[in-house]
Every structure is written in structure tokens, then in C-alpha cells.
Amino acid sequence: MDILGVLLGTGILFFCIPGVLGLLLAKKSVKVVPFLCLSLMITGSLLLLFFSGSVLWSGEVSHSSITMVWFEIPLFIDRLAAFFILCITIISIGVLIYSFGYLKHIPSALKRNFLVALMSFFILSMIFVVASEQMLSFLFFWEIMALASFFLVMFNYEEDDTKKAGLFYLVMTQLSTLFLLAAFLMIYNETGSLTITAWTGFTNPTILFLFLLLGFGTKAGVIPFHKWLPYAHPASPSPVSALMSGIMIKVALYGLLRFILLLPSQPLWWGLVILVLGTISALLGVIYALKEHDIKCLLAYHSIENIGIILIGIGLYLVFLFYGFEELAWVSFAAALFHTLNHALFKSLLFMSAGSVVTATQTKNIDKMGGLIKRMPFTAVFFLIGAVSIAGLPPFNGFVSEFMLFSVFFQSNVIASPIIKVILFLCLSLFAMTSTLAVACFVKVFGTVFLAHPRSSEAAEAKEASFSMAIGQAVLAFFCIVLGVFSFQIFGIVAQKTGVAIVLPDLLGFSIILGVLVIALFLAVRFLNPKNVRISETWGCGISSQNATMEYTASGFSEPIITIFSSIYRTKKTNQRTFHDEFGAVFKEGYAEITLLKFFEKYLYMPIVRVIQSISSVLYNLQNEVELDRDILFGFLTIVILLVIVGVAV
Amino acid sequence: MISFGIYAVLNITLVILAAPLYLSLIKKVKARIQRRRGPPLLQPYYTLCKLLKKEVVYSSTSSWIMRFAPSLNLACMLTATLFVPLVAVPAAFGGFGNIILFLYLLALAKFFMALGGLDAGSTFGGMGSSREMSISSIIEPVAIIVFAALAFVFHSMNFFEIFAMVSQTPLTQLNPSLLLMAISLFIVLITETARIPVDNPETHLELTMIHEAMLLEQSGRTLAMYELSAAIKQLLLMAILINIFMPGGILLQLTVSGVLIAVALFFLKSVALAIFIGIFESYFAKLRLFRLPSFLLIAFFLSLLIILLEVLA
Numbered sequence: 001m002d003i004l005g006v007l008l009g010t011g012i013l014f015f016c017i018p019g020v021l022g023l024l025l026a027k028k029s030v031k032v033v034p035f036l037c038l039s040l041m042i043t044g045s046l047l048l049l050f051f052s053g054s055v056l057w058s059g060e061v062s063h064s065s066i067t068m069v070w071f072e073i074p075l076f077i078d079r080l081a082a083f084f085i086l087c088i089t090i091i092s093i094g095v096l097i098y099s100f101g102y103l104k105h106i107p108s109a110l111k112r113n114f115l116v117a118l119m120s121f122f123i124l125s126m127i128f129v130v131a132s133e134q135m136l137s138f139l140f141f142w143e144i145m146a147l148a149s150f151f152l153v154m155f156n157y158e159e160d161d162t163k164k165a166g167l168f169y170l171v172m173t174q175l176s177t178l179f180l181l182a183a184f185l186m187i188y189n190e191t192g193s194l195t196i197t198a199w200t201g202f203t204n205p206t207i208l209f210l211f212l213l214l215g216f217g218t219k220a221g222v223i224p225f226h227k228w229l230p231y232a233h234p235a236s237p238s239p240v241s242a243l244m245s246g247i248m249i250k251v252a253l254y255g256l257l258r259f260i261l262l263l264p265s266q267p268l269w270w271g272l273v274i275l276v277l278g279t280i281s282a283l284l285g286v287i288y289a290l291k292e293h294d295i296k297c298l299l300a301y302h303s304i305e306n307i308g309i310i311l312i313g314i315g316l317y318l319v320f321l322f323y324g325f326e327e328l329a330w331v332s333f334a335a336a337l338f339h340t341l342n343h344a345l346f347k348s349l350l351f352m353s354a355g356s357v358v359t360a361t362q363t364k365n366i367d368k369m370g371g372l373i374k375r376m377p378f379t380a381v382f383f384l385i386g387a388v389s390i391a392g393l394p395p396f397n398g399f400v401s402e403f404m405l406f407s408v409f410f411q412s413n414v415i416a417s418p419i420i421k422v423i424l425f426l427c428l429s430l431f432a433m434t435s436t437l438a439v440a441c442f443v444k445v446f447g448t449v450f451l452a453h454p455r456s457s458e459a460a461e462a463k464e465a466s467f468s469m470a471i472g473q474a475v476l477a478f479f480c481i482v483l484g485v486f487s488f489q490i491f492g493i494v495a496q497k498t499g500v501a502i503v504l505p506d507l508l509g510f511s512i513i514l515g516v517l518v519i520a521l522f523l524a525v526r527f528l529n530p531k532n533v534r535i536s537e538t539w540g541c542g543i544s545s546q547n548a549t550m551e552y553t554a555s556g557f558s559e560p561i562i563t564i565f566s567s568i569y570r571t572k573k574t575n576q577r578t579f580h581d582e583f584g585a586v587f588k589e590g591y592a593e594i595t596l597l598k599f600f601e602k603y604l605y606m607p608i609v610r611v612i613q614s615i616s617s618v619l620y621n622l623q624n625e626v627e628l629d630r631d632i633l634f635g636f637l638t639i640v641i642l643l644v645i646v647g648v649a650v
Numbered sequence: 651m652i653s654f655g656i657y658a659v660l661n662i663t664l665v666i667l668a669a670p671l672y673l674s675l676i677k678k679v680k681a682r683i684q685r686r687r688g689p690p691l692l693q694p695y696y697t698l699c700k701l702l703k704k705e706v707v708y709s710s711t712s713s714w715i716m717r718f719a720p721s722l723n724l725a726c727m728l729t730a731t732l733f734v735p736l737v738a739v740p741a742a743f744g745g746f747g748n749i750i751l752f753l754y755l756l757a758l759a760k761f762f763m764a765l766g767g768l769d770a771g772s773t774f775g776g777m778g779s780s781r782e783m784s785i786s787s788i789i790e791p792v793a794i795i796v797f798a799a800l801a802f803v804f805h806s807m808n809f810f811e812i813f814a815m816v817s818q819t820p821l822t823q824l825n826p827s828l829l830l831m832a833i834s835l836f837i838v839l840i841t842e843t844a845r846i847p848v849d850n851p852e853t854h855l856e857l858t859m860i861h862e863a864m865l866l867e868q869s870g871r872t873l874a875m876y877e878l879s880a881a882i883k884q885l886l887l888m889a890i891l892i893n894i895f896m897p898g899g900i901l902l903q904l905t906v907s908g909v910l911i912a913v914a915l916f917f918l919k920s921v922a923l924a925i926f927i928g929i930f931e932s933y934f935a936k937l938r939l940f941r942l943p944s945f946l947l948i949a950f951f952l953s954l955l956i957i958l959l960e961v962l963a
């Protein structure tokens with residue numbers, strides 16, 4: 001066994017031990033156990049990080065197998081899989097360090113142990129999904145991933161919201177598995193093999209593609225299959241939200257990429273469908289996020305947006321590949337992958353900072369926070385770094401991947417077909433709108449949560465999160481900055497290793513100039529003539545003192561944007577009045593409210609649910625009405641139908 | 651080619667020295683049209699000097715964001731200055747000159763400016779930030795589309811290359827769709843510099859102002875920094891307009907006499923543009939906030955038209 005195999009094996013073992021240990025000692029309130037487990041998992045993540053890093057570096061495909069109890073799981077890790085393992089491990093390290101502090105906020109020992117054990121299963125199953133060589137093991141670990149995450153969503157099972165969220169999530173995730181199962185069966189039917197490898201000769205890849213898209217798309221949270229995200233993320237504990245949003249939905253994208261790329265040919269419309277779905281997800285995701293007040297729900301909508309951006313990259317890749325522009329195709333592919341890593345980093349970071357804020361203020365409603373920059377200075381800085389990154393502002397990492405997509409779009413006039421150009425162009429304009437709306441949204445979030453007066457007594461008494469929580473965030477924040485500032489150099493190495501050159505602006509020189517200017521100016525303002533500075537109440541319209549009720553709220557902040565985009569929000573205004581007299585002149589009482597139509601839930605999800613319900617109620621009635629002759633009739637009919645089918649088939 | 655170092659010094663000096671002038675020039679034109687005398691041309695310089703000497707008052711609610719945002723804003727604008735050559739096109743250097751990076755640099759400045767507006771917790775600051783971000787969420791996509799159209803026409807994403815290309819092409823052979831683009835870019839300029847009909851830089855009636863409301867809490871030298879960065883931003887956007895749509899005179903080789911002539915030419919063209927902006931402002935009334943999207947969409951559709959023209963040509 002070579003050194004890489006040892007790394008891989010030990011890494012996985014270090015994840016298995018905490019899982020078993022956590023479950024075995026679940027009822028023991030030994031404080032050491034969860035912390036020992038976390039340390040083991042962090043070590044395991046580091047080992048796997050080295051492993052995936054070396055696979056990425058050398059480009060040699062790692063082909064091995066792991067024996068678990070009595071069956072053998074063949075593993076296949078090429079650069080694509082190694083990249084996703086890299087993402088999983090980096091995020092895991094940050095989140096696990098963060099969990100040290102987070103566990104202290106959980107009073108019950110049982111829950112602490114369960115959280116740790118489930119997290120280890122969750123992370124491990126994601127790694128196995130990515131590394132699987134067989135469809136069977138892929139599906140097996142996909143289900144473990146789904147179940148582990150379901151239990152994690154149900155962590156606070158006492159709350160009613162959580163129950164609803166858990167059920168919603170379970171149904172959606174099983175739906176995704178169902179489509180995948182169908183797709184895998186189709187592949188098996190056509191090729192006679194369960195190995196995930198380059199297949200040849202599909203008679204009808206269209207349905208297969210649709211099944212894969214539905215299956216992976218549901219898990220990734222692509223609009224219109226996105227509804228579970230804004231339910232599941234607020235319900236689950238913050239480290240789990242960070243893992244789910246940061247990497248689990250990316251694992252689904254890995255599946256989509258892997259399977260689509262292995263199919264013999266990718267028609268143009270696949271790329272266009274993915275591109276359009278991505279654009280819609282990106283725009284609607286950010287637009288819904290603007291309206292949201294629950295900080296974790298808002299971040300969940302931003303995950304939908306960013307999944308959309310990644311899909312735009314994948315879609316562009318397929319489109320340009322179809323037309324034979326390999327260079328542009330590779331830039332889009334690299335943009336998709338890089339954005340996967342970037343989003344994993346800043347979204348997990350934001351979820352962790354949000355988790356610190358939620359633990360400190362005991363609320364998820366941003367309109368009840370405020371002024372936290374003074375009470376939680378470190379968390380504020382980390383959140384700000386995450387916000388600047390997710391808003392796609394230079395010189396942080398989010399900018400680089402969005403820049404790559406923009407540069408591909410800007411060169412799309414190489415394609416000859418006018419209609420494709422027009423489609424690409426429309427997608428570009430919507431994508432541009434997405435990225436600017438994200439800036440507005442994070443001004444809103446940061447402004448309401450961290451700036452101005454505290455809006456509730458809890459926010460006024462918030463305490464800074466513990467040291468390990470800060471370190472966990474710092475790790476990811478560090479990568480957010482490094483991957484942005486050194487992007488040019490990093491892609492230089494990528495070009496050396498893979499031969500794919502990507503034209504990027506050198507952000508290092510830019511950042512140095514910008515940084516030096518900022519620091520020089522800041523110091524000049526701070527230290528030149530320091531006596532000329534006074535801290536006092538600024539003008540408040542003659543009101544004796546400013547207070548929290550007078551400041552702008554998150555709803556107020558996003559109101560103009562919402563009014564501008566009101567046609568997308570589908571708001572419903574209700575106006576109910578009762579009058580004293582019949583002429584409608586003297587007003588007794590009344591109320592008016594503006595509610596947001598839950599468009600997808602109302603027009604897409606509920607009709608399906610109703611159809612299923614009506615069918616099942618018919619079946620229920622049939623089964624429960626005990627009439628012998630009718631039952632015999634049904635039995636007879638069934639046999640006849642079966643005979644006919646068998647006869648036709650033979 | 652001109653070395654980047656010399657270019658940087660030349661460009662930054664020119665921009666810092668000239669930028670405030672155009673603020674008062676536009677004011678002067680407007681005053682003349684209204685039969686007033688208007689402020690002296692050097693008024694913005696006096697104002698900046700005065701503000702630098704004045705006391706800074708920070709709200710007791712505010713945090714380090716309030717102190718940091720003005721510096722970041724000015725630093726962003728100074729860095730942005732390196733992206734837009736006024737009189738001389740340098741050799742390519744790092745990411746400088748990149749269109750998208752330029753736009754996002756402006757967005758970075760705006761992000762922190764809006765946070766600064768929210769920091770003091772006053773209603774006006776919040777209102778200004780909210781409105782500024784709402785408008786920018788419409789105008790920035792438009793700006794990106796305009797620049798995408800530019801990239802479509804010139805097959806380049808770098809201001810240095812585009813400016814050089816324009817100056818080397820004879821006037822008669824330039825793409826006529828540039829004319830449409832000029833209108834779009836002009837609307838972007840008006841919006842980004844908070845001018846009528848989008849915003850009114852002179853009003854101090856709280857409910858109608860957008861950009862100024864955001865800066866209401868600033869005083870002394872931090873206000874001076876904001877004013878200077880606004881002036882720089884305006885000059886940079888003007889320079890883009892000038893060097894693409896009123897080409898000629900931009901230097902590709904450095905000579906002393908060449909610089910003098912180029913500066914003089916640029917000065918003439920920019921004064922003409924500033925006068926035009928002044929006249930334009932005088933003939934419009936400020937639009938209601940929610941009427942703005944349709945105004946901004948004009949720019950969007952014009953640039954869409956250019957791209958369709960390019961696509962179908």
C-alpha cells in the first residue's frame with residue numbers, strides 16, 4: 001500500500017471512530033467524548049486534505065478499495081473527485097473547529113454526542129459519494145448522506161417548525177433519490193454495468209438526462225425544486241447548515257457533472273437548459289433573499305443563487321463545448337468549479353457567523369439584531385469578509401469566479417448562431433443583475449445585524465462567541481481572501497498542471513496598491529490632527545436622542561427594490577374593513593396586509609401533493625370497504641391484466 | 651509603450667487636480683442658464699480645503715465602519731484612476747484597465763459607503779443607503795451590459811486596448827453603433843454621479859436626496875474624502891465617454907510636447923462634456939424614485955440593441 005492509500009485509509013478511519021464512539025457513548029455525559037471525536041475528525045480531514053491535494057497535484061487517478069465489515073467498496077478518485085474531496089475537507093476543518101465552541105451551547109449531553117456522531121457520518125458519506133466507483137455504492141452513500149442530514153435537520157425536534165422542515169426535507173431528498181434510482185437503472189439497463197465510467201451507445205439519453213437533472217437538481221436546490229433549503233437550513237444547528245449549504249448541495253452538483261460528462265455526447269439543449277435553470281435560480285434566489293428576515297433562511301436563498309451561478313458555468317461549458325470552443329469551455333468549467341469551492345468557503349463562513357449571532361441574540365430575525373459590531377467585533381469582521389466575498393467584490397474570491405463567467409459571456413460573440421447569442425446575452429443581463437442585487441442584499445444584512453442601535457434587549461446584551469468559534473471562521477475567512485488575492489498565481493499553477501490557461505487579471509498587485517492606499521488614508525485620517533475629532537450625537541432632526549425604533553429596518557431597506565421588482569414577488573394585498581353604517585362611511589375596524597405569495601409552493605408543489613392525496617384517498621376507500629364480491633372482482637381483473645401483459649411481452 | 655509607473659503618476663496627478671473643477675463647472679453652467687452668476691470655478695477646491703481643516707464629528711452610535719469607509723472609498727477611486735487613461739495609454743500591467751474589475755471596484759466603494767450610511771443608525775443615512783443600493787442594483791447591470799456591448803464591438807475587455815484601438819481607427823471607420831452606446835453610457839454617467847433626473851446633488855431637502863442623505867453623518871475630512879471621490883468618479887466616467895466617443899489626441903508614445911497637447915485636448919473635450927451635462931441637467935426635472943427604472947431601462951435597451959446589431963451584422 002502506498003502512502004496515499006494510507007492517508008486515505010487513516011483519514012476515513014478517523015471519521016469512523018467518532019461516529020461509533022459517539023453513538024456508543026451517547027447517553028454518557030462525559031464531556032471529553034465529543035471533543036475527542038471532533039479532534040479525531042479534524043485530523044482525519046487534514047489527512048484527507050493532503051490526500052486530495054496530492055491527487056490534484058499529480059493528476060494520477062487513485063484507484064483503491066475499502067473493505068467495510070463484509071463488503072468491498074471500490075473507490076475511484078480522479079482530479080474532479082479529488083477537487084470535491086478537497087472542498088469537503090477544507091470546509092469540514094473550519095466547521096469542526098467551530099463546533100468545539102458551538103457544542104458548549106447545547107445543554108444535553110445526549111444531543112452533543114449525537115450531533116458529533118451524525119456529523120461524522122454525514123461528512124464521511126459525502127466523501128464516499130464523491131469517491132464511489134460503483135453506482136450501487138454511490139446510491140448507498142447518497143442515502144446515508146440524506147438520512148444523516150435528515151437527522152441533523154431534526155436536531156431540535158421539539159420545535160414545530162423543525163418537524164415541518166424535517167418532513168419537507170425528507171420528502172424532497174427521497175424524491176431526488178427516486179429519480180437517481182430510475183436514472184441508474186436506465187444506465188444499468190443499457191450498459192449492463194454498475195461501474196461509473198465512460199458509457200457508449202445510449203439509445204435515448206434524453207430521459208436519462210432529465211432524470212439526472214431532476215434528481216441532482218432537487219438535492220442541489222435548483223429552482224423550482226428549491227423549497228426544502230429555506231426550510232431545512234434555519235431548522236438545523238448552524239454547523240450543520242454550514243455543512244449542508246457549503247458542501248452537501250455541491251455533492252449533488254458533483255453527481256450532475258460526473259454523470260453528464262460520462263455520457264457519450266451532450267446535445268446543445270442540455271447546456272441551454274442548465275444555463276437557463278441556473279440563471280433563473282440565481283436571479284430568483286437573490287430576489288427572494290432580499291425579502292427575507294430570517295438570517296439563516298436568507299443565507300439559504302443565497303445558496304440557491306450561488307448554485308445557479310455554478311450551473312451557469314456548467315451550462316456555458318456544455319454550450320461552448322458543443323460549438324468546439326474548447327478554451328472558453330474550459331474557462332467556464334473552471335469558473336463553475338472555482339465558484340463551487342468559493343461558495344463553499346464563504347457560505348459556510350457566513351452560516352457560522354450567523355450561528356454565532358443567533359446563539360448570542362437568541363433570535364433569527366435580523367430586525368431584532370443591530371449594533372452587534374461593538375459587542376461581537378470578531379464575528380462582525382468575519383461576516384463582513386464573507387459578505388464581501390459572496391457579493392462578488394474584488395479582491396476576494398467570489399469576484400474571481402464571477403469574473404471568469406463574465407469574461408466568457410463577453411466573448412460569446414464567437415458563436416455563430418444568432419439565437420444562441422441572444423439567449424447567452426439575456427442570461428448575461430440577468431446574471432449581472434443577480435450579482436448587483438447580492439451586493440444590495442448584503443448591505444442590508446450587515447447593516448441591520450451589525451450596525452446602528454441594537455433593536456432588542458437580547459441584541460444589546462450579546463456576547464462575543466467563544467475562541468474556537470472565531471478560529472473556525474478565521475480559517476475559512478483566510479481562504480476567502482487568499483483564493484481571491486492570489487487567484488492569478490493559483491491559476492498559473494493550474495495552467496502548468498493541466499495545460500488549461502485562464503486569462504485573469506493579476507489581483508495581487510491590485511490588492512497591494514488598494515491596500516496600501518486604504519491603510520495610508522485611514523492612518524492619515526486617524527492620526528493627523530487627532531484633536532480635531534469629536535464623538536457626539538449627530539443631527540437627529542431635533543429629536544433629543546436617536547433610538548432603535550427610528551432607524552431603518554431590513555424591511556425598510558429592501559422596500560424600494562421590492563417595489564421595483566413587485567411583479568416577480570407576486571404580493572397579495574388584503575384589505576378588510578367593517579363599517580358602522582350601511583353606507584360605508586363610518587369606519588369601525590379593519591386591517592390591511594401585504595403577503596408574499598409562495599408561488600412555487602402554491603402552484604407547483606401543492607397541486608402535486610393534492611393529486612397524490614386524492615389518488616391515495618381513492619385507494620384507501622377501496623381497501624377499507626370490505627365487500628367480498630368486489631375484492632374478488634379486483635383480484636380477477638388483476639390476474640387478467642397480468643396475463644395480458646405477460647402474453648404481450650412474450 | 652509608456653511605462654506603467656510614469657502613467658500612474660501622470661494620471662493620478664491629473665485626476666486629483668482636475669476632478670473638483672468639473673463639479674463647479676457644471677454648477678456654473680446651470681447657474682448661467684438660470685440667469686444666476688453661480689459659484690466661482692475654484693469653489694470645490696476651497697470647500698475641500700475648508701473641510702480638511704474642520705472638526706470631524708462621529709456619531710456615538712457609529713463603529714469603525716464609519717471611520718474606515720471614507721478611506722476605502724477614496725482608495726478605491728484612486729485605484730480606479732489607474733484603470734482609465736486620461737491622456738496616455740500605458741503598457742498592459744496586471745489587472746489594470748480591466749472593464750469588469752473597474753466596475754466592481756466602484757461597487758466595492760459603494761458597498762462600504764452604503765454601510766457607512768447605515769452605521770450611525772439615523773433614518774436619513776439608512777434611507778440614503780437603501781435608495782442608493784436600489785438604484786445601483788438597476789444601473790450596475792446596465793453598466794455591465796453597456797461594457798459588454800463595448801467588449802462585443804472592440805473584442806477587448808481592457809480600457810487600455812480599447813482606447814488605443816479607437817485612437818488608431820480613423821473617425822469615418824468607427825462603428826456607428828458607438829453612437830447608441832454613447833447614450834447608454836451617458837445615462838450610466840448621470841446615474842452613477844447622482845445627477846438630475848436621478849438624484850439632485852444640490853438639494854438638502856431630505857426626502858428627495860439619495861446620495862447626499864447617505865453622507866449626512868459625515869463631516870470634516872471624511873466628508874472631504876467622499877466629495878473628492880465623487881469628483882474623481884465623475885471625471886473617470888467622463889474620461890471613458892470622451893476617449894471612446896470623442897477620440898483623438900490620446901498618447902501612445904510619451905513626449906513632453908505630446909503630453910501638453912494631449913492634456914489641452916482632453917481639457918477642451920471634457921469642458922465641452924461638462925457644459926453638455928450642465929445643459930442636460932437644466933432641461934430635466936428630477937424623476938420620482940419609482941419612475942427611475944424606466945429611465946434606466948432606456949440605457950439597457952439601447953445597449954441590447956447594439957448587441958443585437960452586432961449579433962445580426
